Amino acid sequence: MDKVSKHTLKSNESYQRLMDAAFKVFGQYGYDKTSIDLLAKEAGYTKGTFYLHFKSKEDFFLEFMDHKLSVYKQHFLPLLNSNATFESIISQGIKIFYKLSNEDNWIPLFFEFCSIAVRNESVKERMSIYYQEWFKIICMVLEKGKQTNRLSANLDLEITSRKIVAVLDGYNLQNSFVSNSYSLDQIEQLIKQILGLD
Amino acid sequence: MDKVSKHTLKSNESYQRLMDAAFKVFGQYGYDKTSIDLLAKEAGYTKGTFYLHFKSKEDFFLEFMDHKLSVYKQHFLPLLNSNATFESIISQGIKIFYKLSNEDNWIPLFFEFCSIAVRNESVKERMSIYYQEWFKIICMVLEKGKQTNRLSANLDLEITSRKIVAVLDGYNLQNSFVSNSYSLDQIEQLIKQILGLD
Amino acid sequence: MDKVSKHTLKSNESYQRLMDAAFKVFGQYGYDKTSIDLLAKEAGYTKGTFYLHFKSKEDFFLEFMDHKLSVYKQHFLPLLNSNATFESIISQGIKIFYKLSNEDNWIPLFFEFCSIAVRNESVKERMSIYYQEWFKIICMVLEKGKQTNRLSANLDLEITSRKIVAVLDGYNLQNSFVSNSYSLDQIEQLIKQILGLD
Amino acid sequence: MDKVSKHTLKSNESYQRLMDAAFKVFGQYGYDKTSIDLLAKEAGYTKGTFYLHFKSKEDFFLEFMDHKLSVYKQHFLPLLNSNATFESIISQGIKIFYKLSNEDNWIPLFFEFCSIAVRNESVKERMSIYYQEWFKIICMVLEKGKQTNRLSANLDLEITSRKIVAVLDGYNLQNSFVSNSYSLDQIEQLIKQILGLD
DNA sequence: CATGAATGAGAGTTCATTCAT
DNA sequence: GATGAATGAACTCTCATTCAT
Incomplete structure (x- = not known):
C-alpha cells in the first residue's frame, strides 16, 4: 500500500490538519515561499511527519x-x-x-x-x-x-x-x-x- | 561618438535586454522559479550585470x-x-x-x-x-x-x-x-x- | 537509551564540534575570511548543519x-x-x-x-x-x-x-x-x- | 615605469586623497567590509581610478x-x-x-x-x-x-x-x-x- | 587620467528531502 | 506514527578585477 492510497481514504487526522494548514500558509505565502517546515508546524507536526504522508x-x-x-x-x-x-x-x-x-x-x-x-x-x-x-x-x-x-x-x-x-x-x-x-x-x-x- | 554616449548606449542595451529576457523567463517559470542567473543568461549577460542595473x-x-x-x-x-x-x-x-x-x-x-x-x-x-x-x-x-x-x-x-x-x-x-x-x-x-x- | 537522548547527544556533539572548529578557523583566517562552508567542513559537517544550530x-x-x-x-x-x-x-x-x-x-x-x-x-x-x-x-x-x-x-x-x-x-x-x-x-x-x- | 614606482613620489593628488579616504573607510568598516567602490567614491574617484594607481x-x-x-x-x-x-x-x-x-x-x-x-x-x-x-x-x-x-x-x-x-x-x-x-x-x-x- | 560596463568566483542563507532513532 | 539531525543543491547578492571607451 503506497503513500497515496493511504490517503484516498482521507480519513486520518493528520491528512485533515495538513490540508487546513495548507489553506492558510499557501494562501498567505504562496507555493514557493511556503516551506514544508512551516506547513508542518502550522499543522502541529514536524517535517518528518509530512514526508510520512506525502x-x-x-x-x-x-x-x-x-x-x-x-x-x-x-x-x-x-x-x-x-x-x-x-x-x-x-x-x-x-x-x-x-x-x-x-x-x-x-x-x-x-x-x-x-x-x-x-x-x-x-x-x-x-x-x-x-x-x-x-x-x-x-x-x-x-x-x-x-x-x-x-x-x-x-x-x-x-x-x-x-x-x-x-x-x-x-x-x-x-x-x-x-x-x-x-x-x-x-x-x-x-x-x-x-x-x-x- | 563620444565616450559618454558609448557607455550609455551599452548600458541602455543591457537594461533593455534584461527587460526583454524578463518577459520570457518570468512568463515561462514564474517569479520564484526564475533565478537571476537564468534571467541574465537569457539576456546574454551574467549575474553581475543584472546587479549593475537593479x-x-x-x-x-x-x-x-x-x-x-x-x-x-x-x-x-x-x-x-x-x-x-x-x-x-x-x-x-x-x-x-x-x-x-x-x-x-x-x-x-x-x-x-x-x-x-x-x-x-x-x-x-x-x-x-x-x-x-x-x-x-x-x-x-x-x-x-x-x-x-x-x-x-x-x-x-x-x-x-x-x-x-x-x-x-x-x-x-x-x-x-x-x-x-x-x-x-x-x-x-x-x-x-x-x-x-x- | 531513549530517542530523545540520542538526538540530543548528536545535537550537542555537532554544536560542540562547530565551536571547536570556530576556535581554529576564526583564529587562523579571521571572521570575514572564514566561510561557513569552511567552518562546517572543519567540524566535519556541511553548511546546513551549521544553520540547524545558529x-x-x-x-x-x-x-x-x-x-x-x-x-x-x-x-x-x-x-x-x-x-x-x-x-x-x-x-x-x-x-x-x-x-x-x-x-x-x-x-x-x-x-x-x-x-x-x-x-x-x-x-x-x-x-x-x-x-x-x-x-x-x-x-x-x-x-x-x-x-x-x-x-x-x-x-x-x-x-x-x-x-x-x-x-x-x-x-x-x-x-x-x-x-x-x-x-x-x-x-x-x-x-x-x-x-x-x- | 610600473604602477608602484609612480607612487614612490607620493606627490600626486589622487594618492593623497585615496590615503585620506582609506583612513576613514578602513577605520570605519574594516579591511574586508570596505569595497574598492566605496573607497574610491569616498576619495572622489571611481573604481577604475583606483586600479590605475594600485x-x-x-x-x-x-x-x-x-x-x-x-x-x-x-x-x-x-x-x-x-x-x-x-x-x-x-x-x-x-x-x-x-x-x-x-x-x-x-x-x-x-x-x-x-x-x-x-x-x-x-x-x-x-x-x-x-x-x-x-x-x-x-x-x-x-x-x-x-x-x-x-x-x-x-x-x-x-x-x-x-x-x-x-x-x-x-x-x-x-x-x-x-x-x-x-x-x-x-x-x-x-x-x-x-x-x-x- | 578617468570612467563604468562587464565578469565570475564565492559569500551567506534557505529548503526539499532522507533516514536513523 | 513521529521526530529532528544532516545533507547539498540552489538561491540572492557582493565585490575585486579587467578593459574598452
Whole structure:
C-alpha cells in the first residue's frame, strides 16, 4: 500500500490538519515561499511527519488543490435540489460565490492555482475539469429556469454558463486589486442582464 | 561618438535586454522559479550585470511590471483618437485585447502579477492604479458612444467600464484552462449586450 | 537509551564540534575570511548543519565569543581560593596568562574580537563586561595582599587592577609582532613594581 | 615605469586623497567590509581610478599601512630636539599619544593592522620594524633623562622603552571597550613609576 | 587620467528531502 | 506514527578585477 492510497481514504487526522494548514500558509505565502517546515508546524507536526504522508511538496500541492476545488464545488450542490424560485436560486448562488470569495486566503490561493496550472499541463487539466464541472452545475440550474419559463428556450445554456463564470471570475480578479470595485447587486444585475431576466 | 554616449548606449542595451529576457523567463517559470542567473543568461549577460542595473530581484520585478503594464496600456491609446464608428472602435479594442492576451507568456505573466500583487501591498497599489487607468480609457471610449447617441445617456460609464474589464479578464482566465472556451465573437456579443447595443 | 537522548547527544556533539572548529578557523583566517562552508567542513559537517544550530554567522560569532571569553576567565578562578602566599598567587596568575596567550590562535582570535567589538556596539558591551569581570577577579586577589599586609592599605585596587590588565594586554600585543619581546620574568617584575612589592 | 614606482613620489593628488579616504573607510568598516567602490567614491574617484594607481586591494592596504604608521611616528620626532625639561618631554609625549589615540578611526584601524599583521608574515615584519623604531625613539628620549641625571644610570633603556610601549598599547586597548577606563594622569603616573621618577 | 560596463568566483542563507532513532 | 539531525543543491547578492571607451 503506497503513500497515496493511504490517503484516498482521507480519513486520518493528520491528512485533515495538513490540508487546513495548507489553506492558510499557501494562501498567505504562496507555493514557493511556503516551506514544508512551516506547513508542518502550522499543522502541529514536524517535517518528518509530512514526508510520512506525502511523496513530495508538489505531490501534496496537487492533492491539496483537488481537495480544495472539490470542497469549493460542493458548496453549490444544494442549489440543484432547491425548491426556491429560479430568481432566488440565482441570487443564492451568487451569494455563496461572494461569501467563498471573501474568505481569507481563498483568492490568493486561487491565483496560486492559476499560476501553477498555466505552466503545468497536468495541473491545467485538473483546472479544466473543474471548470467543466462548474459549467455543468450552472447549466443544470439554468435548465430549471427554462423549465419554469423564466428563461428563453432559445438561450444556449452552455455558452451562457461560460459567460456567467467569466463574469464571476472577472469581478473577483478586479476586486482583488481595486477596493470597493463591485457590490453583490452589481454582479446580480449583470448576470440577470445576461440571462435576459431584466 | 563620444565616450559618454558609448557607455550609455551599452548600458541602455543591457537594461533593455534584461527587460526583454524578463518577459520570457518570468512568463515561462514564474517569479520564484526564475533565478537571476537564468534571467541574465537569457539576456546574454551574467549575474553581475543584472546587479549593475537593479538593486534586487524584487525591485527589478516591480520595475519590469510597471514597464510591462504601461506598454500594454499604450496599445489601446490609438482608440481614443480614432475616427471610426463607435461599434468598430469597440470591435477594434476587443481585437487588440484578444491579440495581446494570446501573445506567448502574457497570461502566465499576468497571473504572476496577480499572485504577487495580492500578497504585497505596494504591488497591489500599482495594480490598482493600472486598473483605474484601464477604466478611464474605456470610459473615454464609451463617452464617444454617448456623444454619437449610440449609447443611452443614462448608462453609468464608470460601472459599465468595470463590467467590461471584468468580462475581459474573466474570459481570459477561463481561456487559460479551458481550451476553445470562447471566440472573439462571443466576447463581442456579450460586451454589446452589456452596452445595450444588441 | 531513549530517542530523545540520542538526538540530543548528536545535537550537542555537532554544536560542540562547530565551536571547536570556530576556535581554529576564526583564529587562523579571521571572521570575514572564514566561510561557513569552511567552518562546517572543519567540524566535519556541511553548511546546513551549521544553520540547524545558529541563526546567522554573526549570531554564531557572538555566541562563540561569549563562550570563549567565559572559558578564558574560568582559568583564573582557582586563584581566588588558593592558599599559597600572595606573591606566588601573583606569579601563578601571570603564568596562566602567559600560557593561555601562547596557545595557538588565541591572540589572533583576540584581535578579531577587538576588531569587531570596536565597530559593533553590542559586541563592545560584551567586551566591556568581560573586562569588568577581569578587573574584579584581580581586585579580589589584591584584596588578599592587603589582608596579609603584603600590599599597602592605601593602594587603590580598582585602578591597580586596570594597570595590571593594561600591562598584560600591552605585552601581549607587543609580543605578537616583536619576537622575543619579553619574558615572563619581565612582566612579573613590572607588575611587582606596580604593586610596590619590589 | 610600473604602477608602484609612480607612487614612490607620493606627490600626486589622487594618492593623497585615496590615503585620506582609506583612513576613514578602513577605520570605519574594516579591511574586508570596505569595497574598492566605496573607497574610491569616498576619495572622489571611481573604481577604475583606483586600479590605475594600485595593483590590488591588498597592495594598497600595505602601502596605506606603511604610510599611516610612518605619519604616526613623525608626530613624535619633535620630542627628540626639544629643549624642555625631561619630565615635560615625557608629559608631552604622552599627550601626543593620547591625542592621536583619540582621533576618530585610529584605534579601529590599529586593530585592523594587528588583525592582518598577525596572520601575514610580511605585514608582521612591517609591524615589527615599526615597533623597533618606536622603541628607538623612546630610548633616545630616555637617554636625555640619563644625561640630565633624571634617570638612574642603571636603567636598562631598551627594556624600559618596551615597558612604556606595553603600557600605552594596553591602556589604549582597554580604553576601546571600557569607557572612562583611564585618564592622562593615570598613564603619566604609571610611566613615571616605571621610570623611577615618583 | 578617468570612467563604468562587464565578469565570475564565492559569500551567506534557505529548503526539499532522507533516514536513523 | 513521529521526530529532528544532516545533507547539498540552489538561491540572492557582493565585490575585486579587467578593459574598452
